[in-house]
Amino acid sequence: MDSDRDFTPEQLARGRALRRAQVPWVLGGRAAGLALSLLLGLTPAGAHLVGGAGRLFGGSWAAEVLAGATALVLLGQLLGLPFAARVRSVRSGYGLVTQGWGGWAVDLLRGLALTLALALPAALGLYALTGWSADRWWLPAAGAAALLTVALSFLFPLVVEPLFNRFSPMPDGELRSALVALAERDGVPIRDVLVADASRRTTALNAYVSGLGATRRVVAYDTLISTAEPREVELVVAHELGHVKHRDVAVGTVLGALGAAVAVGLLGLLMSLRPLLDAAGVPDAADPRSLPLLAACAAGLGALAGPVQSAASRRIEARADRHALELTGDPEQFIAMQRRLALTNIADVDPPRVLELLFASHPSTARRIAAARTWAAARP
Numbered sequence: 282m283d284s285d286r287d288f289t290p291e292q293l294a295r296g297r298a299l300r301r302a303q304v305p306w307v308l309g310g311r312a313a314g315l316a317l318s319l320l321l322g323l324t325p326a327g328a329h330l331v332g333g334a335g336r337l338f339g340g341s342w343a344a345e346v347l348a349g350a351t352a353l354v355l356l357g358q359l360l361g362l363p364f365a366a367r368v369r370s371v372r373s374g375y376g377l378v379t380q381g382w383g384g385w386a387v388d389l390l391r392g393l394a395l396t397l398a399l400a401l402p403a404a405l406g407l408y409a410l411t412g413w414s415a416d417r418w419w420l421p422a423a424g425a426a427a428l429l430t431v432a433l434s435f436l437f438p439l440v441v442e443p444l445f446n447r448f449s450p451m452p453d454g455e456l457r458s459a460l461v462a463l464a465e466r467d468g469v470p471i472r473d474v475l476v477a478d479a480s481r482r483t484t485a486l487n488a489y490v491s492g493l494g495a496t497r498r499v500v501a502y503d504t505l506i507s508t509a510e511p512r513e514v515e516l517v518v519a520h521e522l523g524h525v526k527h528r529d530v531a532v533g534t535v536l537g538a539l540g541a542a543v544a545v546g547l548l549g550l551l552m553s554l555r556p557l558l559d560a561a562g563v564p565d566a567a568d569p570r571s572l573p574l575l576a577a578c579a580a581g582l583g584a585l586a587g588p589v590q591s592a593a594s595r596r597i598e599a600r601a602d603r604h605a606l607e608l609t610g611d612p613e614q615f616i617a618m619q620r621r622l623a624l625t626n627i628a629d630v631d632p633p634r635v636l637e638l639l640f641a642s643h644p645s646t647a648r649r650i651a652a653a654r655t656w657a658a659a660r661p
């Protein structure tokens with residue numbers, strides 16, 4: 282791949298420099314979180330923490346579950362804070378951040394409230410099930426996890442996205458008409474393209490599809506609409522229409538639901554292993570003080586599943602790119618759009634392969650451009 286053809290050496294160096302400045306903190310934050318989970322789950326420290334937190338609130342079963350889960354979530358957030366702050370200031374140094382520290386802190390608190398709103402009822406439900414049967418709790422829990430995954434995917438645009446952004450229908454005009462015509466030509470029924478007020482946080486460009494059925498929506502950042510050429514916006518939306526056409530959100534949700542059910546089954550197995558329970562200093566999975574062990578096992582499974590999820594995501598993204606090329610028949614504008622995204626977002630257009638393989642949700646810019654040239658060359 283010859284990125285030199287599409288980018289100047291300065292542009293390539295700038296993306297590489299930002300990647301080198303922020304990746305250690307992004308990955309460091311993740312590694313620290315995983316290490317904390319393992320430390321609390323695989324030693325008696327976590328059980329002591331949950332027991333102590335429970336005693337502060339009367340020491341009942343529910344107090345242990347609720348106070349213990351809250352303590353675990355808060356500790357994880359506190360540990361992640363310096364890493365997240367460092368990533369923010371690195372990105373700020375590159376002009377990618379438009380939000381002050383106050384707004385950043387409010388976002389963090391909103392995220393924390395959302396996490397607790399999900400985690401506390403889930404923990405209560407889970408320990409109600411382990412109390413019912415310390416051996417077979419995972420069976421109904423697996424079903425519940427699958428249902429919850431589908432419900433969250435459906436509710437995400439209604440409940441989660443409005444916490445962080447405002448959305449408005451794209452104003453009437455040439456661009457909106459062009460996008461609606463594009464969707465019609467594609468045979469994809471979309472009610473509208475929504476514009477998110479992303480500029481309150483960032484200068485970066487993005488668009489995405491979320492929701493299921495009645496909540497499905499195509500969203501473009503306002504930064505994209507105000508920065509990119511209309512034809513480039515069309516290419517971005519053509520890519521998003523590829524996601525709609527192939528039902529990527531619905532299929533991803535079903536796979537996610539299956540994955541969640543399998544993960545809970547594996548958790549059921551792990552939480553029955555005597556060496557793990559002994560390491561955590563708890564008699565069985567019915568004891569709420571086993572919560573840190575459960576969290577550690579879940580964090581470990583999550584870390585193992587990450588690369589598989591990113592590989593699946595990269596395939597889906599490459600397919601949406603092909604859809605954009607087929608729908609528009611315009612590889613030149615596709616490449617212009619990729620250049621625009623990479624330059625505005627200060628992307629490393631050709632990152633180290635190992636980072637791409639383990640963590641990237643999208644193929645690199647260099648790969649996406651090369652794929653477009655290959656597609657164009659194969660056309661008569």
Ligand SMILES: [Zn+2]
Pocket residue numbers: 520521524598601
């Ligand atoms: Zn995509």
